[in-house]
Amino acid sequence: MEILLLVTIVIIAIAMINFRDYLNHPQKRPQINNEEKDSELSEYQNPYKNQEQISSLSREEKIAKSEYGLIVALLSKLAQSDGKVCELELELMENTIQDIADALCLQSAMNQKDEILEILHKIFDFTNESVESLTRSYATLTKGQYKSRLKLVEYLLALAYADGELGSEEREIILDVAAYLEIDNEDFNTLYDTFEEFYAQKQVDSTLQEAYATLGVSEEDSMEHIKKTYKNLVRQFHPDILYHKGLEQSIMEDSTKKLQSINQAYQIIKKHKKVESTAE
Template identity: 75%
Template sequence: MEILLLVTIVIIAIAFINFKDYLNHPHKRPQINTQEDAQEINQYQNPYKDQPQPQELSREEKIRNSEYGLIVGLLAKLAQSDGKVCELESELMENTIIDIANALLLQSAMYQKDEILGILHQIFNTTTQSVEELTTHYAERTKGQYKSRLKLVEYMLTLAYADGELGANEREIILDVAAYLEIENSDFNALYDAYEKFYANKAQEKSLQESYAILGVREEDSMESIKSAYKNLVREYHPDILHHKGLDESIIEKHTQKLQEINAAYEMIKAHKNAQK
């Protein structure tokens, strides 16, 4: 045991002497050949040097390619498909764009609302992608979100019927979107038949006095204030595409009838005012 202890002490002493010599004589330390290493570094070829680096998307491109941007693109295709956009259709689109802008603001603090609104209007006015492309990209971003897809188709029917009838081009676009989004035939037919039945059995036009009452205005009010009241009511009753409800709370029952009543009243008052000029 004493021998083992003595050997241990000798080993520690030798190690200490060697370490002290290492510290006191730096010229004995192994030298790094910096010139050779630098030459090797300079000769190293980066295999990724000549490959194009991915460019960061602009804010407009990010929004345009998002779920919300694709919705605006699809609605633009639908609204412009018959060559005209009626006043109710325009108001519905504007309110939807505002809803989407508010949703984007909640997602990112990087944007300003005016900037988002400008981008969304730009998307609405300049979309060049086909309905198939837009819907395919939207389907990729809404996998497993069947209610979201169904809500979009339902809203497209509301927008298409804003002028009181479903045009042939509008019908084809909605059919294509429903097919690309794999909407069940039973669900689509329930929506389509309900809208068709509602507009086939529209109530007769109301009287002029009833129209003023519906908008909550007076006959002596200016057309400017009447139009403002009309816009406020459309904003109040417009269907919110971003909130997903089931078919039991259909747009037809909750919104369409009221919207058409408001629109018919406004059109009657507007015609009456124009006739008085």
């Protein structure tokens, strides 16, 4: 037992001597291979790099780079392509922007809709990115979300046909978007043919009385009231492309026919009211 205790004391004493020597003679310490370390650091990929870049963006930049912001920018490209925007198309786009603002407010859990609307309208009015760039960015953010991509293409077709016909510039943009989003040819052709066949049919003009009935207004109502009613109906039946609402539903089946009858009725009443006002 005494021998074991003596051995332990000797080992501790040697360790203390070596530790003092290590502290007093730093030149004897093993050197780190800095070149190897630098090489490892240069090859290291920070997994949070993209998150850091995103967090450094302003709110406007974050929204512009989001799926919703890219949708608004693509709507702008489509609207500007033929140089004319009908009243129904304007209403549909504005309703979509309102829906997107609501969705962004829910995501941020903050009541800042006015600020978000201002940003979205700025994106719509001033976007200068190409259709290819915008769509490729959207494709990156919607990997594995084929139904959402298909819904966007269907919605663009609905907007383009809002005035009753598909312009050549609008057609080219929609074809490009479908290609960049890798929409299956059969799926695209089904959508395209459905819209084309619907609008190729001669629309039967409603009578004035039918037009008033369609909007749920009367001839005695002011044009201001009729316009407000028209906007509310468009809002009620406008196509929906946001993910939390009915991706399984077809825009063509659920919205287009009803919207066209509403728009046609409104145009008939507007024409009648204008003539009536001129006659007075």
